[in-house]
Amino acid sequence: MRSAVQSDAGEILTLQRAAFVDEARRDNDFHLPALTQTLRDLEQELQSSTAHVAILGARIVGAVRTRQVEDTLYINRLTVAPDWQGRGVGTALMGAAEREATAKRASLFVRNYGEHSVSDFYSRLGYVPADPGGSAQHAELVRLVKDLTR
Template structure:
């Protein structure tokens, strides 16, 4: 495992953030589908890409050199994950997911804060979410993300957010 995703737990018994890879694709896909059902219901769209992505597609994505995946395991069970794509001076964050029975426990916040530090040369982090994802939008705003625009996605809109990353010496 590389050190890009390893981090010490915030609390003595909190699970650590670890790097994930293609070998974890099955677990990630299971978690992804469980987490995105709520989003699909909120947006009346059960054809969301996270729900239709195949195992082979996910394995290919996770094998790519531009993608870094991090996650949190608790007693061996994958309970949260996020995928990052470093592009120029920006990080594109995607698929920040938390097991439905573990939501509201700060796992998404931990992963999001960690994601902001994975690429020390990045100047900003970008992400998007559906307009009906109220909890996600609250989280992003609370952590300093600003909405930069909206794009249509069928009967709803995707809301785009960005956060400048303050780096020492810049």
């Protein structure tokens, strides 16, 4: 695990596309921002955010990008190589991002897929819906938050 550098951008973009293509197939929507982001856009994003990568040998197998604004850490595009999903890479990346932050809370968005939601992963990490009783239950995107002061 280490901080990402500009020269990682191409490999992170390739990883991102590989990781998000299953979601695109499931939604029949290949215009997801994770799939349409350009290398130039990602390079610019890496200049204005913090990113961590998980390395296996010489290969990046996971990445996460964050941006802290005041007391909130915004987490974006947790990405794990399809052949490494379910092996703790995502958990390790989230832990690294949270430990490095000086924020009081973390916030992220996930797509709502009902009972088999990716939000189950985040729930195990202590994330809860920002509006547990509201209309976000049926929205396409659900905002999850975590108190980082504990």
